Amino acid sequence: MIDLKPSINFWHDLKSNQTAGLWLFLGSRKSLQVVHPSIFQFLFWGVVAGGVNTLYSWMVAGQIGSLNPQGLISYALWPFIALIVGIFLSQRMNNQRLMLVPALLWLVLDSNILLIQCLLQYLGDNNILNFLPDSIYNFLPNFFMILFVWQSIAVIWVFSRELKWPWWERCLIMFATVCTLVVWQMSVKEQPIWKVEDVAPSISEDVLYAQGNLLKKSLDQIQLGDFAQTHWYFLGVAGDSYDSVFSSEVQRIKAQFDTRFGTLGRSVQLVNDPDTGTTLPIASQTSIQLALNRIGQQMNRDTDVLFLYMTSHGLANQFELENAPIDLKQVDPRWLRGALDQAGIKWRVIVISSCYSGSFIPALQSDNTLVITASAADRSSFGCNSQADYTYFGRAFFDQAMREKTTLHDAFLDAQATVSKWENAQDFEPSEPQWSLGKNMELMLPQLEKHLFPSNNPAIPINHIEPVQMSQP
Structure with missing residues (x-):
């Protein structure tokens, strides 16, 4: 008993x-x-x-x-x-x-x-x-x-x-x-x-009516290319609204390009962020296509070059666009290649920072294109934390290497090594950033870089800040 x-x-x-x-x-x-x-x-x-x-x-x-x-x-x-x-x-x-x-x-x-x-x-x-x-x-x-x-x-x-x-x-x-x-x-x-009470996302009336004017104003300010010289054009896309690091990163990089690399008047940022709905145009397939078309119209297609930077979460063959409650279409490699071709942009430097971003390389690569991705096709990248200003790759490439180096390849190698060091310190699986350079762009890039990295523009010292430990799926 x-x-x-x-x-x-x-x-x-x-x-x-x-x-x-x-x-x-x-x-x-x-x-x-x-x-x-x-x-x-x-x-x-x-x-x-x-x-x-x-x-x-x-x-x-x-x-x-x-x-x-x-x-x-x-x-x-x-x-x-x-x-x-x-x-x-x-x-x-x-x-x-x-x-x-x-x-x-x-x-x-x-x-x-x-x-x-x-x-x-x-x-x-x-x-x-x-x-x-x-x-x-x-x-x-x-x-x-x-x-x-x-x-x-x-x-x-x-x-x-x-x-x-x-x-x-x-x-x-x-x-x-x-x-x-x-x-x-x-x-x-x-x-x-x-x-935690679920709060349904909403778009205010101010945002709804502001967006048309914001996009038009951003596109109208893009200047014509001067046939006497080479210009760089910049387009930044922050895909996801629920992690503010993407919005912060694109805004900081656009400011860096405008002040250091001479794209002022030739740069556009498309941002999904609830805090910028009345100040910046949102990122969507439509706004990306319209921005590319406008840049293609204004640039000298034989001598000017586009620097396209896209940062968000991602899956294999998918770059995520999210701005609830708007039902946005996602960006896949074939669509992005078609949008660039439709805009008639010849010389392209494309940098994509998201998980599995290496899966975009086969569709985007051409003789006139440099493609850089934050990860291999089967790897995650890291650093998507709303408390951070940059993702791992964004900080390593733009906030550090691009301030110190004078060629994109040197900046990439430096960023690749820096990201690897951070990932090893956190025991993360290596993201393996990728570099893919077309044969015509390989010949043209040194001439283009002379206008991106002017010799009389000294390197700006920076504080090396260790990244926040988060993954970027």
Whole structure:
């Protein structure tokens, strides 16, 4: 029969109940032999379990939001059910001390499992577990859901064995419990203990009516190329609105090109950022095509060159454009090549900073084109953090190498080495930035670079800032 030890003192009972919870995790009936039930232990472990679950929910919510009482009530349902089961068992066994045992064991095991989840969440939030493959992160939520189901099944398992329930009764109760727990676990996601209210993205009336004029003004200010000399034109595209690093990066690089590389009056920036909706034109397929067409019209196509910089998240053969709630079409390599060809731009330097950006090279490469990408076709790039001013590649190439070097190739090699150093320091998989140079551009580039890197423009000293640890998917 069940051997419930009498209470000795609070701390002794606490230690015994912690041990009982570990035995319960193993499905051992020994948990019933060492557990010390009391109303003080039940209340203590109830507070601990509720606190740890709230902590975990707060961490998952990104430390924002507010306490959701409905989530707490939903969580309290299961120890309450376990308490009802305990009352039933205590009446059936004529042992009043048995009443608190199922709920107490459940709370102890739940507290320990959630403490492990909190630890893993903390390590993940602080990039301490970056060495783990992505498959582990994808598996962990399902693994902990299985543990949540198991902690309830374990209570039934040890009691059914101890009380020698018939096999059909064990199977029926366990099956009903599993179904109920799975359904509850899937639905409770809508009511977490710490909840961040979803705010539907919106476009204000000011933004709606400003965009047409902003794009027209940006395109109208593009100056004609002078046939007597070579000019560089700059087009910067910040694709995603939910990470402000892309907006910051494009605006800083455009300012750098205008002041250092002579593109003032010949530069355009297209930015998806909720903070710039009334000041800068947004980035879309339409605005990109119109900007390329305007640059193609204004430039001397035989001697002028376009520097196109695009930064965002990405997938293989996809550069992401996002500015909710607008449903934007995505940029793929064939579309971008067609847009450049349609604009009639002959000499092209294209730099794409996103994950898997190397997948754009085959479609974009031509005899008259230099293509630089922040990553290989099958690799991620890093640095997309809203607290950062540049991505890893953007900082290494533009904010450092382009200020110190006098050729694009030297700047690329320097940035490649810098990015590799940062990635090695964080144990990231190398992004492997790519360089692809057409045969005509190889001959033409030294002449073009004389106008990009004027000899009388001294290098500007910079502060080398270590990058923030984030991936750029």
